[in-house]
Amino acid sequence: MSQRDKIQPHTIIALVEDRPGVLNRIVSKWRQRGFNIESLAVGHSETAGLSRMTFVVDANTDAEQVVKQVDKLVDVVNIRDISTEEIVSREMAMIKVRVDAGNRSHIIEIADLFRASIVDVSSESVILEVTGDEAKVDALFELLSDYTVIELVRTGRVAMLRGSAVSHPRDEDEEPERFQGFEPPYSVK
Numbered sequence: 001m002s003q004r005d006k007i008q009p010h011t012i013i014a015l016v017e018d019r020p021g022v023l024n025r026i027v028s029k030w031r032q033r034g035f036n037i038e039s040l041a042v043g044h045s046e047t048a049g050l051s052r053m054t055f056v057v058d059a060n061t062d063a064e065q066v067v068k069q070v071d072k073l074v075d076v077v078n079i080r081d082i083s084t085e086e087i088v089s090r091e092m093a094m095i096k097v098r099v100d101a102g103n104r105s106h107i108i109e110i111a112d113l114f115r116a117s118i119v120d121v122s123s124e125s126v127i128l129e130v131t132g133d134e135a136k137v138d139a140l141f142e143l144l145s146d147y148t149v150i151e152l153v154r155t156g157r158v159a160m161l162r163g164s165a166v167s168h169p170r171d172e173d174e175e176p177e178r179f180q181g182f183e184p185p186y187s188v189k
Contacts, residue, residue, distance in 0.1 A: 008083075009056050009083070010057050010058075011157060011159050012055040012056075012080070013054050014055070015167075022073075023042065026076070030070075035057045036057065039156025041054045041155055042054075043158075063081055067079055067081050080168070082167065085161055085165075091133065091155055091157050095151070096120075096149070096150040097144050097149055098147060098149075099124065107144070111126075114132075114140045125150060128140070
């Protein structure tokens, strides 16, 4: 595969209505176009009734066409490819490692080097929690692979634009465009 044909990851962020079926409709658009979703993180946004999704998709072509198709979905308030912009991105992982009296101190030293937290300890295992970019999580996992990694859980990338820029800009007093007749599933009181 030449450098020109190399698959490039795209970071896409979407602000969507917090409604059943939204994720399925969006993922279907990516699937129809043959994109692989590497990671997906979804959570509440700063606006009640809206969720923010962060997709990392592999694309050997520009993801712009799919972004435009997803933007037409009723439940999508805004979507944006931030791949070429200056962003701060993080991922969280929990790694369960088998320990014994001989290797426990080594694993604790490795955790300290990566500023990972030990969130659970038993006589046979420890769970480390690490936050950082994907390379940091990969490097910690690589070092711990010399021991027995029992389980690994990763959140996938979440991202924001650097500085004062916002991913879905709007005027302070402006309510985002919403699906008619929609009531948020939780209260802001």
